[in-house]
Amino acid sequence: AAGVIQSPRHLIKEKRETATLKCYPIPRHDTVYWYQQGPGQDPQFLISFYEKMQSDKGSIPDRFSAQQFSDYHSELNMSSLELGDSALYFCASSQRLAGGHVRELFFGEGSRLTVL
Amino acid sequence: AQSVAQPEDQVNVAEGNPLTVKCTYSVSGNPYLFWYVQYPNRGLQFLLKYITGDNLVKGSYGFEAEFNKSQTSFHLKKPSALVSDSALYFCAVRDSDYKLSFGAGTTVTVRA
Numbered sequence: 183a184a185g186v187i188q189s190p191r192h193l194i195k196e197k198r199e200t201a202t203l204k205c206y207p208i209p210r211h212d213t214v215y216w217y218q219q220g221p222g223q224d225p226q227f228l229i230s231f232y233e234k235m236q237s238d239k240g241s242i243p244d245r246f247s248a249q250q251f252s253d254y255h256s257e258l259n260m261s262s263l264e265l266g267d268s269a270l271y272f273c274a275s276s277q278r279l280a281g282g283h284v285r286e287l288f289f290g291e292g293s294r295l296t297v298l
Numbered sequence: 299a300q301s302v303a304q305p306e307d308q309v310n311v312a313e314g315n316p317l318t319v320k321c322t323y324s325v326s327g328n329p330y331l332f333w334y335v336q337y338p339n340r341g342l343q344f345l346l347k348y349i350t351g352d353n354l355v356k357g358s359y360g361f362e363a364e365f366n367k368s369q370t371s372f373h374l375k376k377p378s379a380l381v382s383d384s385a386l387y388f389c390a391v392r393d394s395d396y397k398l399s400f401g402a403g404t405t406v407t408v409r410a
């Protein structure tokens with residue numbers, strides 16, 4: 183079965199540089215979520231999109247932005263990178279509207295960002 | 299706000315022994331509760347969920363969880379642990395905006 187695809191899997195950047203992470207949700211999933219997981223931490227919600235519109239916003243820095251495109255893939259753009267941005271970034275997708283059933287989120291393998 | 303708590307940072311058990319990973323929840327309204335497992339440098343894999351119905355929920359890899367409304371708990375259990383069950387386990391709750399909020403995680407180590 184198709185899973186959530188994230189790219190790149192690993193990324194190394196210098197401070198103050200920019201980075202873009204991509205996420206391709208499971209086909210027919212209408213909602214995409216972005217999470218950030220620091221070392222030894224639980225995943226923290228950043229932002230989500232439902233049917234290409236931003237649906238919720240969490241602890242996402244102003245230096246970060248995200249969008250969902252017409253083909254439902256999503257991109258997380260990070261600018262003016264700081265050392266503290268080093269983390270594992272997860273994308274997850276789900277079907278919000280599924281006959282009234284509460285669906286789980288399916289996570290990608292994550293993109294590991296290292297800021298030097 | 300919906301939240302879950304995992305009171306144990308680490309759980310250590312011997313292979314073949316029962317495994318329990320604890321989770322308590324605090325929600326307004328009906329709780330939608332989930333368990334995920336994370337192996338090193340990997341994504342989160344869904345194990346099981348409680349939405350409604352039977353308090354004992356069966357999931358992947360032989361795991362099950364017991365929903366207890368009076369104790370506001372949703373403990374993950376496995377009758378006989380395997381070394382390959384060693385991983386990081388997260389309890390999560392879905393809030394009104396459909397996103398999941400995770401507990402701090404519990405590291406499970408199963409020794410041979």
